[in-house]
Amino acid sequence: MxxxxxxxxxxxxxxxSRDTLFDxxxxxxxxxxDIIYLGETVCSKRRSLGTKExxxxxxxxxxxxxxxxxxxxxxxxxxxxxLKTLRRLCxxxxxMIEANDIGAVQILSKKGIPFTTGPSINIYNSASLDLxxxxxxxxxxxxxxxxxxxxxxxxxxxxxxxxxxxxCYGRMPLTLSARCFTxxxxxxxxxxCQYKCIDYPDGRLLSTQEQQPFLALNGIQTVSAKTCNxxxxxxxxxxxxxxxxxxxxxxxxxxxxxxxxxxxxMNEGVSDLGKYTPLGSxxxxxxxxxxxxxxxxxxxx
Numbered sequence: 609m610x611x612x613x614x615x616x617x618x619x620x621x622x623x624x625s626r627d628t629l630f631d632x633x634x635x636x637x638x639x640x641x642d643i644i645y646l647g648e649t650v651c652s653k654r655r656s657l658g659t660k661e662x663x664x665x666x667x668x669x670x671x672x673x674x675x676x677x678x679x680x681x682x683x684x685x686x687x688x689x690x691l692k693t694l695r696r697l698c699x700x701x702x703x704m705i706e707a708n709d710i711g712a713v714q715i716l717s718k719k720g721i722p723f724t725t726g727p728s729i730n731i732y733n734s735a736s737l738d739l740x741x742x743x744x745x746x747x748x749x750x751x752x753x754x755x756x757x758x759x760x761x762x763x764x765x766x767x768x769x770x771x772x773x774x775x776c777y778g779r780m781p782l783t784l785s786a787r788c789f790t791x792x793x794x795x796x797x798x799x800x801c802q803y804k805c806i807d808y809p810d811g812r813l814l815s816t817q818e819q820q821p822f823l824a825l826n827g828i829q830t831v832s833a834k835t836c837n838x839x840x841x842x843x844x845x846x847x848x849x850x851x852x853x854x855x856x857x858x859x860x861x862x863x864x865x866x867x868x869x870x871x872x873x874m875n876e877g878v879s880d881l882g883k884y885t886p887l888g889s890x891x892x893x894x895x896x897x898x899x900x901x902x903x904x905x906x907x908x909x
Contacts, residue, residue: 612873613845615866616643616773618856619680619706619726621781622826623805626656632857633665637672639863640870643852644669647680647697649708649726651788651827652690654805659693666703676704683708683728684784684828704746717743727751727775728784732758734765747771749854752780752836755896756844763848771851776838777865777881778856779811779824779831780899789825801827809859813887821887834900837881837889842872860884 617636620629636644646669647662648654657665666677679697682690691711698705698715707713708726716723724747731737731748740748750759752775763772790812791801811824811831821833838845838853845853855866861884868879881889892901 613850614642614852615640615869615873616852616854617641617645617862617866618775618778618854619645619647619649620857621650621779621829621831622809622811622859623651623654623803624656624809624859625806628809629656630665632862633669635863636857637669637675639866641675641855641866643676643678645678645680645706647706649680649683649728650784650829651805652682652687652693653801653803654827659696663697663700663703666700670703678704678706678724680706680726681708681712683726683781684786685709685711686786713740713743713745720744722746724771724773725749727781731762734762737762737770738765738767741767741770745770747773747852749773749775752782753893753899756841756848756894757896759848759850772849773852773854774838774845774850775836776841776845776853776855777869778836778854778858779833780836780893781829781831782823783830785828785830788828789830790827793825798828832890832899834888834890835885836891836893837885838891838894839869839872839878839881840904841891841894842878858884 646666670677681694681697685691694712704724705716706724706726708728722744727749788798788801790804791798794804796802805827811826813821813833814823814825816822824831824833865884868881872878890900890902892899895903
């Protein structure tokens, strides 16, 4: 008998205030998710919570519920101070680490500490998965640009004991740069960004010259303007034996979205999430076409 996939709540990609984060995770503790990822993955200048506070929050959430708590690392390490923070997270001694940079993989592997990888680690084939499994990998997240056909090929040779997680809902994290796009959009240098990211809790929208939503600026990260939504793909996700479905937090309605996925997993119907995605949804990468496209499982636009 095939088990239903678990639900996870990915790390918050955007810059939210301290109070907003605490309020959100108080709500998350009551959501029907199995795994919660905590931590700053984009920019070390975002200090609503420090490393110690993220770990303390992880302890509190683990006491409040039976959910698995995972600490996520930065996806781009640029300074010695960031490397020190990374080492501190890796040495927390209690919680699994989601490595979002290959440097984290190296540190954890040398210490013999099991780890997971986020979507920014380029696992594109079964050989890569085998290699990382030999280094201590226990779970991986499919890079968002890969298709279900690629996933099928990898799953056929997946090492025993390795869990597969798929990014199933949220603005897709696309690129990272040493430059801060949000600061630049305000004609500010990165070193004096004035923390403008906090004004855009879901990223700053970037449209084409034809005024079509295209991307969203999130500091040094670029995310999609449209929202990836794989809820209608649930039968295929189950067929491919995906273990975990990831929902990426957004500033509004995250609880409603989690409930919709939970309801679908309980075979109580698939909800239309259109009212929560005002700029439209997409699943093109999942189908092996341009990422902004929206297709159904049979490949019809």
